[in-house]
Amino acid sequence: MSLVRDLADQIISAHRNDDLCLPIPQYSISSPPPRIDNEFATDHYELAGALAAIEMGFIESDARTIGKAWSRMTIQDGGFNPFKWPSRPEHFDLLPWTRNMNPKAFKECPKRLGLYGVMPDADWVKRMVEAEIPTVQLRFKSEDRFKIRKQIKEAVKATEGSKTLLFINDYWEEAIDAEAYGVHLGQEDIEGADLEQIRAAGLRLGLSTHGYAEMVYADRFCPSYIAMGAVFPTNLKKMPTAPQGLGRLYQYAKLMSHYPLVAIGGIDQDSIHAVAKSGVGSIAVVRAITQAKDPKAAVKHLQDLMRA
Ligand SMILES: Cc1ncc(COP(=O)(O)OP(=O)(O)O)c(N)n1
Ligand SMILES: Cc1nc(C(=O)O)sc1CCOP(=O)(O)O
């Protein structure tokens, strides 16, 4: 273990001041510290990379993914260099050039989806179409299937004949029936969805991710876009993981640059420019629009700031 500890210390001290580091969470009996031991690792570099990642504040699943990437990078480079950080698709076993050969790939959407308004109901979708927002999502949460269908139909109708692209959150069956442009699903939604049916119906698919492990998992499905969150704290919903911050977003955006990318979570007019500089082609916001005094003016202002 002492060689692994030494390699991990070298990685940590080389990256201590990187924006990749987050404060390590406080552990309790109900949420014990992550276990990084040599059961899963095939070599010292994998174990050292994972150990270093834990101490840099990554969650366990991300640390395991980073460990594997350290191992691949070290083998591909022919030697260990603590000052490097895995940042290329091949370090994560991603094959960006295979999209065109993959019959399971979801239909393409524009690489730059632009400002992306995530809206609570069809009336808000309509307001966004009137504001000429490039991309909008209906994120209507309800148990009532009748209301859901009605909201989705109204949202689809609102975007007809406009340039605004409409994604439906969660309710993929109703989205297919209403012939929406696309569907957005979170990681927990994937299992309950028939992805084949969404793909066969020609709808685009956006998937949420919250770190390296979820990005690698999402890549398996070859979605139309990948969303990365939460960049900053948001009070809109309870997030299972800490905000990623700009440092990690910049790394993620570089790694996944072969996809259309969407950044989400706590983004407002003060931060949108720095987020856009990560290279993501789209930025999704809720409160920056819904809580603005003049939502239509906010759509224009946010787009100006993205482009500035
Ligand atoms: C663009 C975009 N990104 C992420 C989400 C979140 O989706 P999910 O994790 O499924 O959570 P809910 O929105 O369903 O609460 C999103 N909706 N849109
Ligand atoms: C719906 C949602 N999903 C997120 C994720 O990270 O998956 S963050 C988020 C809420 C975004 O709202 P606001 O722009 O008001 O912070």
Ligand SMILES: [Mg+2]
């Ligand atoms: Mg969802």
